[in-house]
Each structure stands twice: as structure tokens, then as C-alpha cells.
Amino acid sequence: MKFNESAPIYLQIIEDIKSKIITGEYQPGQRIDSVRDMALDYGINPNTIQKALAECENQNLLYNEGPNGRFISEDTEMIEKLKEDQINLVITECIKTMKRYGLSIPRMIQLIQEIGEREN
Structure with missing residues (x-):
């Protein structure tokens, strides 16, 4: 690391x-x-x-x-919350960056869908 x-x-x-x-x-x-x-x-x-x-x-x-x-820890609920918290941090930073670049919410959603489809 x-x-x-x-x-x-x-x-x-x-x-x-x-x-x-x-x-x-x-x-x-x-x-x-x-x-x-x-x-x-x-x-x-x-x-x-x-x-x-x-x-x-x-x-x-x-x-x-x-x-x-x-x-x-064997607390799977805590682990799921940890996962959701980390995902929320990543998404929040991504949205902030896209807003700085002037993208609208509909355009952000469109880009995420397009990229998601390409990644599958």
C-alpha cells in the first residue's frame, strides 16, 4: 500500500x-x-x-x-451501513465535481446510466 x-x-x-x-x-x-x-x-x-x-x-x-x-465484526448490519456510508461519500464527491463542471441533474443521471451500461 x-x-x-x-x-x-x-x-x-x-x-x-x-x-x-x-x-x-x-x-x-x-x-x-x-x-x-x-x-x-x-x-x-x-x-x-x-x-x-x-x-x-x-x-x-x-x-x-x-x-x-x-x-x-460479525455485525452484518454495521458492515452494510459502512458500505452505504462509503458509497454516499463517493457519490457526493462525484455530484459536487459534476456540478462544478456545470452539469444538470438530468445530464448527470444520463451519464451515469450510459457509463453503467458500458461497464456491464
Whole structure:
């Protein structure tokens, strides 16, 4: 993963974990790698991983079973809400950009339909 300088690394790790949950790369109840293994994978300090995982626990994305490790939340309603929230953020940014470009709502809808059909 490439990190950018505009946000703290631990926040970028949290967003990556959220993305993996939303896309299904991490399944509900799945055990995630240890702090040490994640630090090696990301190429960062284990303390940064620990901070990110602690925040993920605070957000109920993960739960900790002590020596058994950390696991992805089994709360599928929360995961669906997380997915909807992320989609809303993307759509909101897209709409703001299209408005700046002077597109009307009907034209936006038309473009989305055309692009959606091409992507299928």
C-alpha cells in the first residue's frame, strides 16, 4: 500500500481495513493477521498498526479475543451501513465535481446510466 502525506498513516490503515471489509476481502468473523505480520506487510512500525487496530476496535469494525487474535465484526448490519456510508461519500464527491463542471441533474443521471451500461 502506498501512503500519502496528507493523512496520518494509522488513519490510512483504518481506511484500508474498512475497504477490505466492504469489498469482502475480509469476511465477518475472519481472523486478521497479527500486528507483527501486518507491520511487515505494510512496511511500517508495529505501534502504528496497533494504533489503527485499536481505533478499529473502538469503531466496532474488529473485536479482540486476546491470545486468539483480532477478528472482523460479525455485525452484518454495521458492515452494510459502512458500505452505504462509503458509497454516499463517493457519490457526493462525484455530484459536487459534476456540478462544478456545470452539469444538470438530468445530464448527470444520463451519464451515469450510459457509463453503467458500458461497464456491464
